[in-house]
Amino acid sequence: MPDVRITRRLHFSAAHRLARPEWDEEKNRHVFGDCANPNWHGHNYDLEVTVAGPVDAETGYVMDLKDLKELVNTRILDDLDHRNLNVDVPWLEGVIPSTENLVVCIWERLAPLIPPPARLEKLVLRETPRHWVEYSGE
Amino acid sequence: MPDVRITRRLHFSAAHRLARPEWDEEKNRHVFGDCANPNWHGHNYDLEVTVAGPVDAETGYVMDLKDLKELVNTRILDDLDHRNLNVDVPWLEGVIPSTENLVVCIWERLAPLIPPPARLEKLVLRETPRHWVEYSGE
Amino acid sequence: MPDVRITRRLHFSAAHRLARPEWDEEKNRHVFGDCANPNWHGHNYDLEVTVAGPVDAETGYVMDLKDLKELVNTRILDDLDHRNLNVDVPWLEGVIPSTENLVVCIWERLAPLIPPPARLEKLVLRETPRHWVEYSGE
Amino acid sequence: MPDVRITRRLHFSAAHRLARPEWDEEKNRHVFGDCANPNWHGHNYDLEVTVAGPVDAETGYVMDLKDLKELVNTRILDDLDHRNLNVDVPWLEGVIPSTENLVVCIWERLAPLIPPPARLEKLVLRETPRHWVEYSGE
Amino acid sequence: MPDVRITRRLHFSAAHRLARPEWDEEKNRHVFGDCANPNWHGHNYDLEVTVAGPVDAETGYVMDLKDLKELVNTRILDDLDHRNLNVDVPWLEGVIPSTENLVVCIWERLAPLIPPPARLEKLVLRETPRHWVEYSGE
Amino acid sequence: MPDVRITRRLHFSAAHRLARPEWDEEKNRHVFGDCANPNWHGHNYDLEVTVAGPVDAETGYVMDLKDLKELVNTRILDDLDHRNLNVDVPWLEGVIPSTENLVVCIWERLAPLIPPPARLEKLVLRETPRHWVEYSGE
Numbered sequence: 001m002p003d004v005r006i007t008r009r010l011h012f013s014a015a016h017r018l019a020r021p022e023w024d025e026e027k028n029r030h031v032f033g034d035c036a037n038p039n040w041h042g043h044n045y046d047l048e049v050t051v052a053g054p055v056d057a058e059t060g061y062v063m064d065l066k067d068l069k070e071l072v073n074t075r076i077l078d079d080l081d082h083r084n085l086n087v088d089v090p091w092l093e094g095v096i097p098s099t100e101n102l103v104v105c106i107w108e109r110l111a112p113l114i115p116p117p118a119r120l121e122k123l124v125l126r127e128t129p130r131h132w133v134e135y136s137g138e
Numbered sequence: 139m140p141d142v143r144i145t146r147r148l149h150f151s152a153a154h155r156l157a158r159p160e161w162d163e164e165k166n167r168h169v170f171g172d173c174a175n176p177n178w179h180g181h182n183y184d185l186e187v188t189v190a191g192p193v194d195a196e197t198g199y200v201m202d203l204k205d206l207k208e209l210v211n212t213r214i215l216d217d218l219d220h221r222n223l224n225v226d227v228p229w230l231e232g233v234i235p236s237t238e239n240l241v242v243c244i245w246e247r248l249a250p251l252i253p254p255p256a257r258l259e260k261l262v263l264r265e266t267p268r269h270w271v272e273y274s275g276e
Numbered sequence: 277m278p279d280v281r282i283t284r285r286l287h288f289s290a291a292h293r294l295a296r297p298e299w300d301e302e303k304n305r306h307v308f309g310d311c312a313n314p315n316w317h318g319h320n321y322d323l324e325v326t327v328a329g330p331v332d333a334e335t336g337y338v339m340d341l342k343d344l345k346e347l348v349n350t351r352i353l354d355d356l357d358h359r360n361l362n363v364d365v366p367w368l369e370g371v372i373p374s375t376e377n378l379v380v381c382i383w384e385r386l387a388p389l390i391p392p393p394a395r396l397e398k399l400v401l402r403e404t405p406r407h408w409v410e411y412s413g414e
Numbered sequence: 415m416p417d418v419r420i421t422r423r424l425h426f427s428a429a430h431r432l433a434r435p436e437w438d439e440e441k442n443r444h445v446f447g448d449c450a451n452p453n454w455h456g457h458n459y460d461l462e463v464t465v466a467g468p469v470d471a472e473t474g475y476v477m478d479l480k481d482l483k484e485l486v487n488t489r490i491l492d493d494l495d496h497r498n499l500n501v502d503v504p505w506l507e508g509v510i511p512s513t514e515n516l517v518v519c520i521w522e523r524l525a526p527l528i529p530p531p532a533r534l535e536k537l538v539l540r541e542t543p544r545h546w547v548e549y550s551g552e
Numbered sequence: 553m554p555d556v557r558i559t560r561r562l563h564f565s566a567a568h569r570l571a572r573p574e575w576d577e578e579k580n581r582h583v584f585g586d587c588a589n590p591n592w593h594g595h596n597y598d599l600e601v602t603v604a605g606p607v608d609a610e611t612g613y614v615m616d617l618k619d620l621k622e623l624v625n626t627r628i629l630d631d632l633d634h635r636n637l638n639v640d641v642p643w644l645e646g647v648i649p650s651t652e653n654l655v656v657c658i659w660e661r662l663a664p665l666i667p668p669p670a671r672l673e674k675l676v677l678r679e680t681p682r683h684w685v686e687y688s689g690e
Numbered sequence: 691m692p693d694v695r696i697t698r699r700l701h702f703s704a705a706h707r708l709a710r711p712e713w714d715e716e717k718n719r720h721v722f723g724d725c726a727n728p729n730w731h732g733h734n735y736d737l738e739v740t741v742a743g744p745v746d747a748e749t750g751y752v753m754d755l756k757d758l759k760e761l762v763n764t765r766i767l768d769d770l771d772h773r774n775l776n777v778d779v780p781w782l783e784g785v786i787p788s789t790e791n792l793v794v795c796i797w798e799r800l801a802p803l804i805p806p807p808a809r810l811e812k813l814v815l816r817e818t819p820r821h822w823v824e825y826s827g828e
Contacts, residue, residue: 004514005548013266015153015178020748031749033756034220040153041220042180044266050548058434059445060512065545066447082172082179098750100694128151128182131755134695134740142652143686158334169335171342188686196572197583198650203683204585236336238280269341272281272326289542291429291454296610307611309618310496316429317496318456320542358448358455374612376556404427404458407617410557410602418790419824464824472710473721474788479821480723565818567705567730586772592705593772594732596818634724634731680703680734 001054005121006062008049010072012081015042016097040084046126047072047106053118063118071113076106099127103135111137139192143259144200146187148210150219153180154235178222184264185210185244191256201256209251214244237265241273249275277330281397282338284325286348288357291318292373316360322402323348323382329394339394347389352382375403379411387413415468419535420476422463424486426495429456430511454498460540461486461520467532477532485527490520513541517549525551553606557673558614560601562624564633567594568649592636598678599624599658605670615670623665628658651679655687663689691744695811696752698739700762702771705732706787730774736816737762737796743808753808761803766796789817793825801827 017040018032028036035041049072053062079089085097091109095101103125111120126132155178156170166174173179187210191200217227223235229247233239241263249258264270293316294308304312311317325348329338355365361373367385371377379401387396402408431454432446442450449455463486467476493503499511505523509515517539525534540546569592570584580588587593601624605614631641637649643661647653655677663672678684707730708722718726725731739762743752769779775787781799785791793815801810816822 002514002518002549003552004517006514007546007548009544011266013179013181015180018750037220037222037226039222039225040178040180041151041222042153042178043151044182055512055514055518060432060510060515062514062547082175084175084177084179087177088175096750098745100692100696100745100752101750103694104692104745128149130699132697133752134697135692138693140652140656140687141690142655144652145684145686147682156336193650193652193656198570198648198653200652200685234336236331238282238331238338239336241280242278242331268285270283271338272283273278276279287542289455289457291456294612313496313498313502315498315501316454316456317427317498318429318454319427320458358451360451360453360455363453364451372612374607376558376607376614377612379556380554380607404425406561408559409614410559411554414555416790416794416825417828418793420790421822421824423820469788469790469794474708474786474791476790476823563818565731565733567732589772589774589778591774591777592730592732593703593774594705594730595703596734634727636727636729636731639729640727680701 003052004055004062005050005052006065006068007051008065008068008072009046010049010069010077011044011046012077013042013044014080014083014085015040016085017041018096018098020096040086043127045080046124046132047077048122048124048126049110049120050122050124051114051118052121053116063115068114072110075113076110099125099131099133103133107135107137141190142193142200143188143190144203144206145189146203146206146210147184148187148207148215149182149184150215151180151182152218152221152223153178154223155179156234156236158234178224181265183218184262184270185215186260186262186264187248187258188260188262189252189256190259191254201253205253210248213251214248237263237269237271238273241271245273245275279328280331280338281326281328282341282344283327284341284344284348285322286325286345286353287320287322288353289318289320290356290359290361291316292361293317294372294374296372316362319403321356322400322408323353324398324400324402325386325396326398326400327390327394328397329392339391343391348386351389352386375401375407375409379409383411383413417466418469418476419464419466420479420482421465422479422482422486423460424463424483424491425458425460426491427456427458428494428497428499429454430499431455432510432512434510454500457541459494460538460546461491462536462538462540463524463534464536464538465528465532466535467530477529481529486524489527490524513539513545513547517547521549521551555604556607556614557602557604558617558620559603560617560620560624561598562601562621562629563596563598564629565594565596566632566635566637567592568637569593570648570650572648592638595679597632598676598684599629600674600676600678601662601672602674602676603666603670604673605668615667619667624662627665628662651677651683651685652687655685659687659689693742694745694752695740695742696755696758697741698755698758698762699736700739700759700767701734701736702767703732703734704770704773704775705730706775707731708786708788710786730776733817735770736814736822737767738812738814738816739800739810740812740814741804741808742811743806753805757805762800765803766800789815789821789823790825793823797825797827 018035019028051063114120122136124134156173157166189201252258260274262272294311295304390396398412400410432449433442465477528534536550538548570587571580603615666672674688676686708725709718741753804810812826814824
C-alpha cells in the first residue's frame, strides 16, 4: 500500500510582537530588533499542512481534503486569523509568538486530531515569502 | 523619445485595524467585520512603484532604480515597516488605514519626490496575494 | 475625491474543449489543436475582478471586498467551478469557451451588478500561469 | 562523492472526475462532492520530478536536465496533457484519478526509466496552488 | 465586437553588462554600480507579450496563441536566450542593454509582425521578480 | 526540546557558462548545449538556506534570522552577486559552475559557519523557476 503525503495550504493574517515581559524595552529592542515594536506589527502567514498515510483503495484518498481544511480552520485558524497572537489566543498564552514557537504550538494542537491511519507529517509556516519554518513533531 | 514605465517592488509588514473612533465596538464590527478587532491584526504588504518617463540616451535609464529604492525606503517604508499604521505613523494620523486610503497617502507623499522628467505613474499596494489596490493620482 | 481601483482575485477549476459543432473532427483539430480533444481537458482559472470608484469618506472603501467576493461567487463562480464550460453553464450556451469569449461573458453578467458609484473596471482571466486575457467592456 | 537532488518542474492540463462506476450518482456526490460532476472538471497540474545521485566529475551533472525533460514529456506528459484522465490514458485504466493515485501511477512508470547511478527520488504533483501530493516510492 | 487583450508569458536567460565604451571603468562603475562588472552578470528574463484586437467570431480567438508563441520564439527569443546581450545579438548592436532599451528594441522588432486586425498592445519585461519595465510603443 | 527547521530565501544574479577547458568548442556544445555559449549567459538564482536546531527557550529562535542573512550575504552572496561564476570567484576556481557543483561549494563554505547548537540542514539553489537542486551535505 503506497504511503503518500498530501498537503493543503491555508492562510491567516495576524498581529504580534516579540518581547519578553520581564525584560525592559531596551533589552527587547536589542534582542528582537524591530520585531519588538510595542505597538505591534503583523504578517500574512501561510500554513502548509502535510498529512501522510496509505491511499484508501475505495476513494483514492489519504484523507478527504475538505475534512482536513475544515479541521484546520475550526481548530486552528479561527483562533488566529485577524487576531493578535500575543493577546487573543488562549493556547498561545505565555508563549513568545516567534514562528518557531507558533509552528510547535499548532503541531501539538493539530496532530492528535488527524484520523488514523493518516498522521500529521509536517507543518510549514511561512511568515513572509522570504522566511519560513518547518516542524515534524520531534 | 520612447516613454517607458519602470517598476520596483518593495515590501513591509505592519499591524492595523479598521474602525472609526466615534463609532462603538458593535458598529465597527458590523461595518468592518474581523478587520475591526480591537487588538489589531496585520499584513505583509507589497508595494509596486511605477515611474514613467523618457529613456535617458546616455544611461538607458528612465530613473536609476537604486535611487528609487532608496527614496521609497527612506521616505515611506522606514515609517511603515514593523509599525502600527493606526498609531505609529505621523502622516497617517486621523486616516482609517484601509488599503485605499493608504495607497492615496503614499502617492501624495511620494509623487513630488520623483525627479523630472520622470514622474510617478502608478502605485499598486497588495494587502494579501488575493487583494490589492491601484492608484494613479486622479 | 481620489478614484482608486481595487482588485479581488478568485479561482475556479473547469473542463472545456474548443470546437465548432458544425465542423468535423479533422477541421476542429486543425484549427484548435489539442484544445479540440473530444473527451475534454481542463484548467485552474484565476479571475481578477477590478472595481474602480471614489473612496468612501466614512469607511475608506471603494466597495466592501466581502460584498464583492460574495457577488462574484454567487453569480459567476458557483456556475463555473467544477463544471464543464461547454455543457453545464446556461449563460455560456452556444459560446465556444475560449478565454476571450469567457471573459466577455463574465463581464456582461457582472458589470450591471456592481453598486454605483463603484463600477466594474477590468477583468483578468488567467487560464494558465503563462496565458491570460483582459477585458474592460469595450 | 556528494549526492545531490535535482528537480525539473513541468506542467499539463487535463480533465477528470472522481467517481466509482459501481456507485450511483448520489453516493458518488456524497463521497466526492463537486469532484464527482458527471460532465467532468479539470486542472492545470504541475509535476516536479526530483532525481538524486552522485555528481558526475566531468559534467558537474547528476543527470542532463534536457534528457530528463525529454523523458518525462514523451513517456508521461504526452499521454496526459489536454487529455481526460478517466478516459484517454491506457495506463490509468480502472484507476480513480485522485491526485494520490495519479502520482503513484506516474512513479511506477517513470522510476525504471531513470538511468543509473541517478534514481527517481521524489515526485510532487500539484493539482492547484493550494493542494499537492508527494510520493517517494514507498 | 469586443476588444480583448491576450497575453503570453515567455522567458529567456542571458548575460549582459551596463557600460558605455567611451567611459573608463571608474565612471562606468560610478554610474552603473555592480551592473558594470566587466566580466558580465546575468538574469532570467520574463517577457509578457500582450496583443489586442477584436475576438474572431468563428474561433473565439484574438490571435492563435501557438502562432504568437512561435513568432516570439523564432524572431526574438532564439536570438536572446543563453546569449550575451552586449555581444551576440545583431539587432542590439550599439545599445546599452538596460531593461528599458531592451523592451523598446523588442517592440520595434515585434510590432510589425503581429497580423492585423490584432496589434501589439504592451510588452512587460521582468529582469528580476522585483524589477520590470513596460512599453506600449509611444 | 523541539527541533525546528528555519529557512531564509536570498537571491543573486550572475553570469556563467558550462564548458571544460580541455574540450574543444564542438565537444562542449555537444555536451552542454546552449549552456556552453562562449560569450556566457546568466541567471537570477534563489538560494534557500535551511538551518535546524532546538528552539531557544528565551528568544523562541533556532537562530536569529538577521544573523543568518548577514552571514550568507557577507560570506557567500557578496562574492557571487553580479559576478561571473567562472571568472570572478576564488572559491569556485577550477569548478564547472553547474547548479549541482555550485550548491556543494556553497555548503562546504557555509556549514562550518553556523553557530551550534544550530546546524546547516539543507540548501536549495534555484537556477530558474523550473529547475533547482538540493543538497544536505552527504
